[in-house]
Amino acid sequence: MMTADKDIAGMLAGDETEALARLHARLAEQAASEGVLDIAYRTHDTPVGRLLLAATEAGVLRVAYEREEHERVLANLADTVSPRILRAPGRLDRLATELDEYFTGKRTGFDVPLDLRLSKGFRREVLSHLADIGYGETASYAGIAAAAGSPRAVRAAGSACATNPIPVVLPCHRVVRSDGSLSGYVGGVEAKRKLLELEAA
Amino acid sequence: MKAFEEIVAEHGATVLRVCRAVLGHADAEDAAAETFLAALKAYPGLPETANVQAWLVTIAHRKAIDATRAAKRRAVTVPEPPERHSGIGRPEQADPDLWSALGELSLTQRAAVAYHYLAGLPYKEIAEITGSSTAAVRRAAADGVRKLRTIYPRECE
Incomplete structure (x- = not known):
């Protein structure tokens, strides 16, 4: 007798890590190309700790220190800007590179577009x-x-x-x-x- | 409201499994990605009290029906069917026999079994999703499980 839900569910659950990673990457790419990825984010390790970097299509929206609690920062962005938020490194690659250059003393200013809507x-x-x-x-x-x-x-x-x-x-x-x-x-x-x-x- | 990233993290595996169960491995990843893209678009308007899993399964069901119809339109008769290649890693590692046994069920049965046993939805909710009655869905799930038992007796005794 096939008894509990978990029998079927458990037997069908394999290692889905790779498939889910592919699914996520594809979703982020399609969302960005269709203009529905309102906020893309990634984290980036620096000498002052792991920074959360978030950007809208207009530009860099938020940089947050670990002590601000990244999850809380994202929840806040979901409430105040848009909940269409995905981890999608691409949009933040340039900022990450510039941060690396800054922290190694090779850069004295940042050239990325900014989105200042959080400040009035x-x-x-x-x-x-x-x-x-x-x-x-x-x-x-x-x-x-x-x-x-x-x-x-x-x-x-x-x-x-x-x-x-x-x-x-x-x-x-x-x-x-x-x-x-x-x-x-x-x-x-x-x-x-x-x-x-x-x-x- | 949660960031959509959390929705994907919490429900990604379930949506993927549901799509696999209903569509088979070849088309499941497409359907799952389309499900989440459609969900992302509609997400800001979702009421706070909504059952997110049921909402996602509703969207996945529509995508699966679309994919099934598209597959029928594409269907051509060939002397020997080409080998189907899974685009989804190797879910067969989980239990290949049960996955292939699922493929023997009718679409209605697969949907009922997947939404009830994989997504954990009550029959009443599934009936709303598939546009059927609670009794019919319960019967389809029971028939589906009975059929699985005959095809796949080893674990089901």
Whole structure:
């Protein structure tokens, strides 16, 4: 007597790892070519830990440190941007290469298109001025607030940096306190120190 | 709402098995990929309370029916059938006899057995998917299992 469900199900379950990997690759490719892959992502190992990289068709949307919890970041993107999210390395290959070059000291700036939709208003204004702080330099929160057009909004400039959706690429790590101390960083103060040391070398 | 990547991770194996059971190995991977592509397109509109597995099986069923019809249209008479090559790794490693025994069942029986035993759906839900009645689906599943038992007695005693 064929008793339980698991008899049939178990007997039909072979090693499907390869077939599933092929299925996934094909799905990601077709979704991208039909324009329904709203967010592609991959992870990338760097000296400051494993980074989550996510991009829309418009450009790089998010870079997240491990301490931000990648699963939570993806769940958040699903809620705020689109749940059509797949692990699909292709769209992020160029950024991954540029990150490797950056971390080996061969690159001082990033040339990938960015999608800044996660940041609005004054915060976005602040982010757009981060790239003006050159490689190896630092700026104060007061300085970046002034550059963004609101010299008194020092705190708001600080929170704009703290919520930077594209750290490393948009160099909020170059913003420090007026007394030169590092203060906080989305990737942790250690990561901030590492990035500044790398750029100072 | 979950990222679609999680949906693929959770249900990929089931959808693949269901497609294999209904279509056979040669066309299953195509149907599974098409199922997930269609699901990805519709996913943002899926209600939070929806049974995702049943939803995916519904889509897979439509893709399988399409593939079956397309195969019938393509069908030509040849003196000796060409050897069919699996594009899906070697699922026969699991249990080749049972997989081939499944192929002897009618489409209705295969669907009932696959959706009930592989996807774990209740007969009532399967009836909605296949446009049949609960009683008919239950009968098809029972007939299917009985037929499997006659073709494949070893494990079914």
